[in-house]
């Protein structure tokens with residue numbers, strides 16, 4: 276529901292100039308119709324997920340078993356918090372199952388992230404900023420994470436190549452973050468938008484991860500350029516003296 280309202284806000288800001296007084300534009304009508312028909316929107320309401328993106332992570336995790344009880348997870352671009360909801364459940368960070376180890380979930384976003392039991396949120400924080408990296412090191416057990424998740428996305432400018440380049444730059448900054456907080460053997464799951472710089476991103480990931488693959492979960496809309504890189508088996512670079 277939260278994501279729906281965020282998308283709607285962005286949608287309004289893009290289309291307000293085209294709007295007929297007192298009515299909805301054709302594009303707004305199409306958006307609302309798509310939302311109403313979307314089975315993932317319906318299911319996210321039924322299951323109390325904060326937005327439909329929860330199903331992308333559920334699908335990926337069901338296949339690759341990335342989130343294990345006791346794991347430490349960093350969720351980049353976490354607002355409104357649906358991926359963190361999935362992570363809290365899967366790593367047992369509320370300690371709901373006392374038989375299993377208790378994990379840690381830390382979420383970061385430029386926006387406010389409404390509180391969630393089992394997660395620690397850094398709202399109004401930029402994932403790409405070094406002071407955020409330092410705070411993460413303080414919050415994580417032994418300063419280390421098993422996995423970095425990133426569903427981050429910049430506000431769309433409407434210029435596809437520019438948006439693609441901005442998101443690629445954000446993804447590349449996650450490699451710097453990994454160097455500080457990702458434990459050897461750890462994983463990174465990050466969203467990107469398809470385009471010219473994808474090969475560069477994949478090459479950079481491949482230089483520090485043993486395996487990198489592209490994913491397009493069913494819950495990701497077919498007509499969107501959205502894809503995910505799943506990079507596993509992190510090889511921490513040896514620091515030069």
Ligand SMILES: C[S@@+](CC[C@H](N)C(=O)[O-])C[C@H]1O[C@@H](n2cnc3c(N)ncnc32)[C@H](O)[C@@H]1O
Nearest residue numbers: 352354355356357358384385401402426427428
């Ligand atoms: C698609 S939403 C994430 C949805 C989230 N995975 C969920 O399931 O609720 C993308 C988020 O990335 C955030 N974002 C974009 N740039 C960021 C940055 N530099 N640092 C932190 N968050 C950022 C946006 O504010 C936005 O909330």
